Amino acid sequence: MEAVNWLLINGANAVLWLWGLVKSLFVTLFGALDTVLDPVLSPVFAVLNPICTAIGDAVYAVLGPLPVWLGLTVLSALTGVVMLVAFRYVSNQTAIGRAKDDIKANLLALKLYKDELRVTFQAQGRLLWAVLRLQRYVLTPVLVMLLPVLLGLAQMGVRHQWRPLHPGEQTLIRMRLAEDAGNPIEVQLEPNAGVVAEVGAVPGGGELVWRIRGGKPGRHALRFNTGGHVIEKELVVGTDFQRVSAARVGPDWTGQLFHPAERRLPGDGPIRSIEITYPGVDSWIYGANWWVLYFFVISMAVALLLKPLFRVRF
Amino acid sequence: MHDRRLARRTIVLALFCTLMWQDYAHAYIGPGAGFAVGTTLFAFFMAFFSGLAAIFLWPIRWFFRFLRGRRAHARARVKRFVILGLDGMEPTLAEKYLAEGKMPNLARLKEKGSYLRLGTTLPPLSPVAWSTFLTGCNPGKHNIFDFLTRSKRNYLPALSSVSIRGASRSWKVGPYRIPVGKPDIRLLRRGKPFWNVLGEHGIFSNIIRVPITFPPERFRGALLSAMCVPDLRGSQGTFSYYTTRAEGEDDYIGGERIHVKCKDSVIRSHLVGPENDIRRNGGPMRCPFEIIIGDDGEAILKINGQTHSLEKGRYTPWIRVEFKAGLGIKIRGICEFLLLATEPEFELYVTPIHIDPDKPALPVSYPSVYCTYLSKMLGSYATLGLAEDTWGLNAGILDDDGFLHQCLEADTEREKMFLDALDKVRRGLCVCVFDGTDRIQHMFWRYIDPQHPAHDGQSQQQHRDAIGELYLRMDELVGRTMQTCDDQDTVLMVISDHGFNSFRRGIDLNFWLEQNGYLRLKPDGRDKKYLAGVDWSQTKAYCLGLAGIWLNVQGREAEGIVDPKQADGLRDELCEKLTGLRDEEKETQAISRAFNAHKTYHGPYRTEAPDIIIGYNTGYRASWEAAIGQPTGELFHDNTKAWSGDHCIDPKLVPGVLFCNRKIKTAKPRLMDLGPTALAMFGVEVPSHMDGKPLAVADADGSFPSTGDGLREQTDTSGVEKREAVGV
Known part of the structure; x- marks a missing residue:
């Protein structure tokens, strides 16, 4: 019994150690990737983001008269159709069809010849191979769609993830500083009609924090003065549905991707990012985090329904 | 070149890693790709678990078979x-x-x-x-004696092995008639x-x-x-022949001609499908198609939103076709197209429309x-x-x-x-x-x-x-x-x-029966198909199908006149007269033996057999006309058709x-x-x-x-x- 316990405990430890190793490998790999990709992709997003934001504003202006949930539904459905058509033309439909046929054939072989263990194993092997082939054929459309989908999702994110600060509502502004920014650093939040600064700036942990309260409704540009050098950050106060930029980030391509509504911060300055902790949109359909799921379900359902019409196999 | 490939791979890897990493992206990569990934993972898990189940259940299955005393292969001499x-x-x-x-x-x-x-x-x-x-x-x-049997009620030919009828009940909704239950398909064997x-x-x-x-x-x-698996129209195979040619027959045995018109090198027509049982008085369903004739004897076929090229003398692969019945119901079939000619007249052959094995309209x-497994495989x-x-x-x-x-x-x-x-x-x-x-x-x-x-x-x-x-x-x-x-x-x-064996001459047994006083035609009854010209009130025996002769027995056939007590004597009489029947023109024996089915077969269905089974001699068979119950004015007919070999003769002449x-x-x-x-x-x-x-x-x-x-x-x-x- 003791031997079994020993085996179980040490086995579990070994698995955990292995998992930790894999995780750290991934972190290292992605960290290294960022170092390589930031200089390449950051200028790209600097160009793309204003264009996408303009398109996003136009689309949401068209959807504006509709209730938010309906607008999201229409947008999700349209995205489903566009993605479906794109998938059809970008993917190798013949090869996908063949791989899918192989998958189904081998699944049926498992059912038909269930008493033949040899056939069961053979079918499983072939099934695995067909699955891998299908993944390989799906990779091309995935890669082609990846960028437009991410840009689109980012545009939706800045509208559905957070809501504007209500007048009088409290929140925090966090300014992350560069490691070589020098210590202490003086930053002044200039007075603005949209905000009442209650506390701050409070330094700590490589960042400065302000506690603020929402002021006059509207779209305001907060100005942060660092020794004569002024950095702006947009603040939205109001009660209606509108675009909200939760952060203005530096030349970090992933940050730029998901916070596309404002220009990137200069890379050589002392400030890495300025974040406003907006409250999440409160809705089970189009609210924070739920909108992704809703979008996912609607676009999937539309794609599935229209698949025969567009003669797409996936 | 190598650098470009490396760069491309790096970008692919980077994008792939991004996909696996980022906040939103990890959940969503577009509907098509998302589904593909989802279904393949599902398939993989299905395979894994079914494999696991197979391994664990196999001994249990074996045990239960053993308990039931049916231990497979235990006494077998072969695997x-x-x-x-x-x-x-x-x-x-x-x-x-x-x-x-x-x-x-x-x-x-x-x-x-x-x-x-x-x-x-x-x-x-x-x-x-x-x-x-x-x-x-x-x-x-x-209970199988021929391809065809005859209806005892109306003497019409019917398939001997299967009976197919639509669902017996239906719901009427506006112009639609929604069948309740499955079609009634019965194996008669x-x-x-x-x-x-x-x-x-x-x-x-x-x-x-x-x-x-x-x-x-x-x-x-x-x-x-x-x-006996039918085509989509329910027949045993009906080909379609589309042509701009004005003259010629409209109907063939096992096929039909459809006259089409060519306008600006475009031909529009349709495939004929099964009867529309969903719509009241719906008629046969149609699948429209369009053919655009090119300059070089080739053509483009557009059907069901797909485009296929047609090349003269070359079959297309199997093409899936759909017939829309209404209410979103589609019947699927497959067929092949063969472009025969584009000039001076357009000619196109289409195979009978087979049931699509991928989504069969009837159980095959x-x-x-x-x-479906075979179709996918x-x-x-x-x-x-x-x-x-x-x-x-x-x-x-x-x-x-x-x-x-x-x-x-x-x-x-x-x-x-x-x-x-x-x-x-x-x-x-x-x-x-x-x-x-x-x-x-x-x-x-x-x-x-x-x-x-x-x-x-x-x-x-x-x-x-x-x-x-x-x-x-x-x-x-x-x-x-x-x-x-x-x-x-x-x-x-x-x-x-x-x-x-060879099939050189066909014998019209209906003519022989008429000559010998066993069958009487109506005044205008000659050459009418499916026994429509027979005067049943004066007919004792008739021929339909390839196997033999039926008696017109009282109480069995709708208009039977032969007393059942005298039927056996009549069978023997016919067998005696037909055995050794000669073809004087060719100076040879045409019928080797005739068999009284009631004495030859044994079992509960022997009475369903044709009463007399004919054993033709080498070179002979039932004539084409006799097979479809069309009495002619001659006993022997030269067979000039391509169908030139046969085996429906005396069994001793054609062993396997x-x-x-x-x-x-x-x-x-x-x-x-x-x-x-x-x-x-x-x-x-x-x-x-x-x-x-x-x-x-x-x-x-x-x-x-x-x-x-x-x-x-x-x-x-x-x-x-x-x-x-x-x-x-």
């Missing part, structure tokens, strides 16, 4: 029994090619094991013969196939395209139906997913019972090439299925029947028979040796089969259900073949013995109702098992001599 059916392989031709050394594989099989002529059935027709094969019974017990008996003892069978297995019956195994397999394939369009060639729409293509394609599809079954089934029964041998001999016999009326002037034709090439191809198929059956535990039999990789001691094996033989080889007791007896087949070491277990040996004729000639 696997394989029967390769070559429909209609003629022994004289096979022996000729063997002697010439042209069939090395069959020669090897004969040398290693055995070769014997195989007794067929009366009549030697495929539906009868294969029914006898699979039930081990004479036709009196399985009686008796239990021997693979069902094997299944009851836990032995798995894989049965491919054995005739008269539609609709498929439930059993332990997988089965794909064959002969057991379990129902087996046909091998691609689309012919499902129609008589897949090769003999009528198209007979009508002169198809040429020899066009017809041969269909035969070769069907055989290729079949071989893939068969080899797949052989690969999958290592313990149990595998049966597969190839029809190409039958169809090609039917249509090309004129080339090897100089006396045939259709032979003249055709000796230079490209396909004059089509039959010889066919036998060689079949030998190669046997070779490939032998490669998969070369273990000690597999018994391989290569069989044919009957042989073949039996090759086996083991020695067989039985001198005169019959087709009906093969099912019982398979049962005996698997150690399963042969049911008492079966008429066949197990053949004495040697074990792998060449020794024969002890007698006393019902095996038929050389000396044991047990009444067979008396009956062997008629296969009953």
